[in-house]
Amino acid sequence: MLALEMYRSVAKTALGKVAGGRMPLLLTGAAAPLRMVTLEAPRVEHEGWARLRVSLSGICGSDLGMLSGRTSLYFQPLVSLPFVPGHEIVGELIDPCGDLEAGTRVVIDPVLTCAARGLEACEACARGETNRCSRITVGDISSGLQTGFCHDTGGGWSQQLSVHRSQLHVVPEGYSDEQALLAEPVACAVHTARRAAVKPGDRVLVSGAGAVGLLATLALRELTDAGEIVVVAKHAHQRELALQFGATEVVAPSETLRRIRRATSAFMIEPEMMAAPYLLGGVDVTVDAVGSKESLQTCLHATRAGGRVVLSGMPASADLSAAWFRELEVVGTYASSRGAGDFATALDLVGHDAMCRLAKTVAPYPLHRWREALDHAHSAGRLGTVKVAFDPRQTK
Amino acid sequence: MTRPGFVLEVDDRTPPLLVHEGLGFRLEEFPQGTRVIYPPESLPTVPDVEGAIRESLENPVDSEPLRELMFPGMRLTIAFDDLSLPLPSMKAPDIRGRIIEQVLTIAAEKGVDDVEIVAALALHRRMTDAEMRHIVGERVFRSFAPSGKLYNHDAEDRANLEHMGQTEKGEDVEINKRAATSDLLVYVNVNLVAMDGGHKSVGIGLASYKSIKHHHNAKTMVHSRSFMDHKHSEMHSSAWRMGRLIGEHVKVFQIETTLDNEVFGKPYDTLLKREWEWSLRDQATVLGLRRGLAVAPQKMRHKMFHDLRSNYGLTGITAGAVEPVHELTVQRVHQQQRVKVEGQSDVMVMGVPFLGPYNVNSTMNPILAACMGLGYYFNSYLRQPVVREGGVAILYHPLDEGFNTLTHPSYVDFYEEVLADTTDPALIGPKFEEQFATDPWYVHLYRTSNAYHGVHPFYMWYWIAHALDHLGDVIWVGGNPRAAARMGFRSASTLRDALEMASSTVGPSPSITYLRNPPHLLADVR
Numbered sequence: 014m015l016a017l018e019m020y021r022s023v024a025k026t027a028l029g030k031v032a033g034g035r036m037p038l039l040l041t042g043a044a045a046p047l048r049m050v051t052l053e054a055p056r057v058e059h060e061g062w063a064r065l066r067v068s069l070s071g072i073c074g075s076d077l078g079m080l081s082g083r084t085s086l087y088f089q090p091l092v093s094l095p096f097v098p099g100h101e102i103v104g105e106l107i108d109p110c111g112d113l114e115a116g117t118r119v120v121i122d123p124v125l126t127c128a129a130r131g132l133e134a135c136e137a138c139a140r141g142e143t144n145r146c147s148r149i150t151v152g153d154i155s156s157g158l159q160t161g162f163c164h165d166t167g168g169g170w171s172q173q174l175s176v177h178r179s180q181l182h183v184v185p186e187g188y189s190d191e192q193a194l195l196a197e198p199v200a201c202a203v204h205t206a207r208r209a210a211v212k213p214g215d216r217v218l219v220s221g222a223g224a225v226g227l228l229a230t231l232a233l234r235e236l237t238d239a240g241e242i243v244v245v246a247k248h249a250h251q252r253e254l255a256l257q258f259g260a261t262e263v264v265a266p267s268e269t270l271r272r273i274r275r276a277t278s279a280f281m282i283e284p285e286m287m288a289a290p291y292l293l294g295g296v297d298v299t300v301d302a303v304g305s306k307e308s309l310q311t312c313l314h315a316t317r318a319g320g321r322v323v324l325s326g327m328p329a330s331a332d333l334s335a336a337w338f339r340e341l342e343v344v345g346t347y348a349s350s351r352g353a354g355d356f357a358t359a360l361d362l363v364g365h366d367a368m369c370r371l372a373k374t375v376a377p378y379p380l381h382r383w384r385e386a387l388d389h390a391h392s393a394g395r396l397g398t399v400k401v402a403f404d405p406r407q408t409k
Numbered sequence: 410m411t412r413p414g415f416v417l418e419v420d421d422r423t424p425p426l427l428v429h430e431g432l433g434f435r436l437e438e439f440p441q442g443t444r445v446i447y448p449p450e451s452l453p454t455v456p457d458v459e460g461a462i463r464e465s466l467e468n469p470v471d472s473e474p475l476r477e478l479m480f481p482g483m484r485l486t487i488a489f490d491d492l493s494l495p496l497p498s499m500k501a502p503d504i505r506g507r508i509i510e511q512v513l514t515i516a517a518e519k520g521v522d523d524v525e526i527v528a529a530l531a532l533h534r535r536m537t538d539a540e541m542r543h544i545v546g547e548r549v550f551r552s553f554a555p556s557g558k559l560y561n562h563d564a565e566d567r568a569n570l571e572h573m574g575q576t577e578k579g580e581d582v583e584i585n586k587r588a589a590t591s592d593l594l595v596y597v598n599v600n601l602v603a604m605d606g607g608h609k610s611v612g613i614g615l616a617s618y619k620s621i622k623h624h625h626n627a628k629t630m631v632h633s634r635s636f637m638d639h640k641h642s643e644m645h646s647s648a649w650r651m652g653r654l655i656g657e658h659v660k661v662f663q664i665e666t667t668l669d670n671e672v673f674g675k676p677y678d679t680l681l682k683r684e685w686e687w688s689l690r691d692q693a694t695v696l697g698l699r700r701g702l703a704v705a706p707q708k709m710r711h712k713m714f715h716d717l718r719s720n721y722g723l724t725g726i727t728a729g730a731v732e733p734v735h736e737l738t739v740q741r742v743h744q745q746q747r748v749k750v751e752g753q754s755d756v757m758v759m760g761v762p763f764l765g766p767y768n769v770n771s772t773m774n775p776i777l778a779a780c781m782g783l784g785y786y787f788n789s790y791l792r793q794p795v796v797r798e799g800g801v802a803i804l805y806h807p808l809d810e811g812f813n814t815l816t817h818p819s820y821v822d823f824y825e826e827v828l829a830d831t832t833d834p835a836l837i838g839p840k841f842e843e844q845f846a847t848d849p850w851y852v853h854l855y856r857t858s859n860a861y862h863g864v865h866p867f868y869m870w871y872w873i874a875h876a877l878d879h880l881g882d883v884i885w886v887g888g889n890p891r892a893a894a895r896m897g898f899r900s901a902s903t904l905r906d907a908l909e910m911a912s913s914t915v916g917p918s919p920s921i922t923y924l925r926n927p928p929h930l931l932a933d934v935r
Contacts (some may be wrong), residue, residue: 268825275822280850 014054015380015405016171019080020095022046030082040081041387047080049381052097055167057175059131059153063110065119065176069194069377070169071101071402072390074225074304075327076161080387084327092162093155099169099403100161103184103193111178118184120196121176122356123159124348125166129177130154141352144204159348170380172405182356185364191372192363194402195228199368200349200359202228205300205325206236207353208346213238215297218273220311222246222255222263224399225325226302227371233300234259235362241276243296245269245311250397257367266307273315289314291335296320306331316341375400379407414449414748414930418442424684426925427695429760430805430887431773432710433702434680436695437805437904443921444754446795447683448930451669452745454722458504461726462511465664469729470737475512475595475662481520483592487512488562488585488615491530492540493766494599495668500718504666506546508597508726512664513549525587526559529596529614531621532855532862533767534816535561540770564617564862565852572619573658576650580623585615589659598665602789602929603637603742606665607735608652609645616651618846618864623647627834630871631878635788637931639739652731664728667741670928671720678720681928707810714763715770743791746931750795753934755919756911757796758904759786761806762927767861767869771816775892776824776869778806783883784872786924791933795922799881801911803904808885808892816859819851823866824895832897834874842867881914 029044039045056064076098078084100123109115127138130152137145150156157163160174167174184193206229211217217239219226226244233239243262244255252263264272270290274281279294291314299312304326312322313335321342328345336343349355362368376398378386383403390401417423425436426445439445455461466475479485489505492498509526516524526545528536542550545559553559562585563569571589573582588594588611596614600606613621623629624647632643639645655661673680676698679691687695702710725741727734763773765781773781782804787794796802812821827841842864845851851863876883883898884907893900901907911919924930 271822272826274850275826275844275848278849280853 014052014172016050016052016097016167017047017380017383017403018050018052018095019047019098026082029080033081037391038388040391041384044082045080045384045387047098047383049383052171054173055165055175057154057165057177061111061129061178062175063178064107065102065104065121065174066107067099067102067104067169067172067174067405068118068190069103069375069402069404070099071194071198071400072386073101073198074223077387077390078304078327088158091149091156091158093157093164096157096162096164097168097171097174098161099171100159101194101197101402102160102169102174103190103196107173110176110181113178113181113183118193119176119181120184120193121160121180122182122200122349122351123161123180123197125149125154125157125159125163125177126179127152128179141350143351144348170383170403182360185360188363189372191375192368194375195368195372195400196356196359196363198224199228199232199362200355201225201325201346202232203236203355203358203362204349204353205229205323205346206232207355208344209233209237209298209300209323210321211237211239211298214240216241216243216277218243218245218269218296218299218312218315219260219302220245220269220299220308221302221326222248222251223302223394226300227251227254227258227399229300229302229325230255230260231258231362231365231367235365236358243273243276245308248394248397251394254371254399257370266311269311270315277317279317289332298323300325301328302326305329313341371399374398375402377402377404377407379403379409380405411452412450414447414746416748416750417445417447419445426684426923427680428758428805428923429762429927431761431778431807431810432707432714432763434699434760435805436699439758439904439923440908440921443923444750445923445925446748446750446930446932447925448670448746448748448928451671451722452724454669454724455726458507458723459511461723462508465726465728466511466515469662470727470733472662472729475728476515476519478593478660478662479516479519479521483521483523484590485516485521485524485593485595486588486591487524487526487595487597488529488588488611489526489544489597490599490605490610490614491528491533492536492544492769493533494605495601495719495721496764496766496769497672497717497719498543498769499721500674501543502546503544504599504723505544505597506549508664508666509545509549512595512597524558526553527585527588527615528561529610530562531614531616532564532618532865532868534855534859534861537859562615563856564621565856570617574654576647576654578647578650580647580651581619582612582651582654583617583620584611584655588615589655591659593660593662595662596664598663600665600667600738600742602746603739603931604639604642604645606738607639607645607649608655608731609648610663610731611655611661612648612651618862620651622846622864625868625871627838627871627874630834631874633788633875635790635794637789638791656731661731662728663731663734664726665734665738666726667724667738667745668721669724670745671722672927672929674718674720677717711772743931746929747791747933748930750922750932750934753793753795753797754800754922755797755915756801756803756908756921757787757794758803758921758923759805761786761804767865768816772810772813773806774810774812774817774820774824775808775889775896776820776866778808779896779898780869780872782806783876784869786926787873787876789924789929789931791931793934794879795924795932795934796880798879799914801882801884801914801919802876802880803884803886803907803911804888805886807887808889808900816861817866818854818860819845819848819863820861820866828895828897834870834877837867837870882911884910
């Protein structure tokens with residue numbers, strides 16, 4: 014089968030990390046530790062596993078971070094190179110899988126938990142907090158926090174992979190593949206909304222209006238009683254989408270702190286020596302949906318004392334003085350939780366009007382045009398796209 | 410012999426005319442038939458300034474001499490106009506400092522010890538020590554500032570405001586407590602234009618937001634026609650009611666001064682001359698300035714212009730009771746600035762210079778530029794506006810100086826948030842004014858930094874309410890298109906383009922009038 018494979022290359026990873034910011038073309042060219050290969054279709058010969066034919070597989074911000082060397086080395090032991098990336102997947106079962114027949118259209122919850130690894134449930138899995146599984150490096154399959162980071166299972170950027178019954182969710186009738194593709198990121202957004210612990214009337218700031226930010230906005234609006242939701246957006250089309258997804262107000266990155274200050278009657282403090290300004294006062298909850306240093310700093314600096322900062326994007330390092338001084342609750346939000354039913358909720362939300370419109374804008378590429386696809390994904394915000402995906406069925 | 414102001418009609422012999430545009434100027438060729446209104450030349454100045462001050466204090470109008478109003482043990486407060494007057498700031502010594510010196514001399518002779526001096530800045534920004542020192546002079550500053558007896562009025566200091574009651578129209582009158590509870594309040598004014606002074610001095614300069622909001626609103630402003638004619642200005646009527654109520658509680662001794670038209674010192678004094686009278690030297694100066702400004706970075710141009718000090722000379726000083734003093738003052742201002750103009754025109758052209766009352770030592774942001782053009786210059790008329798109702802205003806300013814966040818923090822939010830929502834003065838007031846006026850951060854910056862009050866940009870926008878109500882279109886020549894659009898206006902690259910754009914409103918052959926200022930002029934439109 015055809016697949017895109019990420020492999021170990023210290024030189025390419027270093028090049029991408031050092032020069033990718035200034036020369037973005039490197040990230041999809043000489044510095045990309047990714048190749049198109051013909052592989053034997055992955056097959057996990059354990060109970061509960063089946064083969065899945067990929068219909069669509071999305072390109073996520075975490076995939077781009079990994080390919081451009083921006084991902085922290087913290088995650089290095091949690092993957093097994095070489096592997097086929099792609100964890101946002103919609104496809105059809107080739108084999109029957111438990112109660113599901115061959116040909117069933119499914120989306121996957123990519124986390125490889127104790128159940129998939131043939132292990133007795135760890136404490137987190139036993140509580141249903143599957144995204145917090147402690148056994149993601151052991152068991153029947155090789156190390157890998159999710160499908161798309163594990164050598165043995167394969168990933169979505171290929172024609173076929175292996176999936177475990179515990180990961181599967183049947184696509185409801187009437188949903189297009191593009192809609193179904195969005196179920197996984199929406200499930201993450203649902204989890205983000207739960208982790209945000211928004212109280213009725215709380216003011217929320219969502220920093221970022223890419224896929225993560227927009228879907229988090231939708232989940233916050235639909236699942237919580239948030240009052241004002243302010244979204245930080247760079248591009249004009251993101252502003253429009255953010256409003257469609259439930260934002261009360263959309264602001265540009267450069268004006269975020271000022272607008273939050275105005276809305277909350279906070280005080281703006283401007284330290285010397287070019288240090289970033291911050292608020293005394295601010296919103297109740299902020300969601301960093303970018304993962305850059307600037308975005309996280311904005312969140313930390315715009316949250317009121319005792320407020321909550323939710324790390325939805327894979328975070329960069331930032332000055333944590335505000336977290337200490339303002340006694341902020343900084344909480345992570347990773348993937349989705351099976352015990353909380355995040356995926357089921359997500360599949361409902363995918364039917365939302367705004368999601369239907371968004372699904373029609375998904376940009377699919379055949380596997381062999383992977384450089385163009387990644388280039389498009391890197392520039393998605395600027396080009397007016399929210400989700401870029403691979404369609405292995407396409408040949409042109 | 411001073412030549413009066415006059416109206417020139419552009420013909421084929423008329424040279425290109427000077428038009429100010431922010432931190433620079435251009436020479437513009439106007440269509441033939443354009444009327445150009447030139448202000449009168451400077452009136453003769455008072456030869457003995459110290460003597461004139463002394464004379465006014467000893468022989469005031471409708472009042473006992475200042476000396477007789479003072480007695481040992483009394484509370485004396487001296488208030489003075491802030492740095493928004495005159496424009497540009499005058500070369501030292503400032504006339505206010507010279508007057509205050511004489512008032513203090515009399516107070517000392519009469520054994521008055523309890524004296525405080527207050528800068529009547531209303532909701533303007535606090536002045537820096539250097540700015541304060543420039544106005545009152547080194548000696549007064551050193552004598553009073555260190556002991557806290559010379560200070561900026563604080564319109565948000567609840568403990569030091571006195572509510573004196575309400576006018577017959579229900580307007581709250583709340584002013585500086587020290588001033589309100591003094592045995593004598595001496596007000597030292599600079600009456601640069603006809604709208605200054607009178608009951609505006611104490612009634613607004615020393616007031617709080619609670620009091621000022623009664624007349625600084627869109628409704629009042631749109632019914633002030635014009636601000637330069639206080640008897641036909643709704644805003645002045647309100648200030649007069651308040652002033653009379655203040656007069657029932659505290660004795661006010663008003664000292665008003667008028668200035669000539671010497672706005673610029675060398676080398677910019679050429680800019681005040683009429684173009685066809687420029688000597689070769691003047692032409693070389695103008696050419697040199699234009700070339701220099703064209704290549705100078707904005708920061709340098711800002712410094713070149715804002716370091717300018719005016720050569721204003723005193724044309725008169727009157728002291729005594731507020732209203733009769735002000736009548737005489739207005740007469741002198743009219744004598745200096747009034748120009749008779751026959752009839753209105755379809756298009757009015759104005760060059761907005763680098764400086765207005767609210768950007769001294771700061772930047773002329775787009776809101777201030779709009780206020781300068783459509784607030785001050787548009788309203789600089791008697792009887793009726795220079796431009797007919799439904800006509801077009803064409804203004805020159807690049808609208809590119811950005812915002813100074815130290816002096817105008819709330820302006821940035823007003824521009825980004827309020828004007829993005831609506832530019833209608835009648836709508837922004839009810840929806841946003843209270844939020845900005847009571848925003849604790851703006852209040853904090855107003856009280857402790859050098860920031861204009863949070864509500865101040867609203868007042869700028871209210872200033873232009875009459876113009877917006879009256880005009881059919883507003884076009885900025887050379888204006889940043891985004892800034893112009895944000896304010897609800899259009900921009901054009903050249904005057905020709907602007908006139909073509911205006912043709913949809915006033916037709917292809919409109920009558921045009923160009924207000925050639927500065928120096929200040931007051932169009933008396935018959």
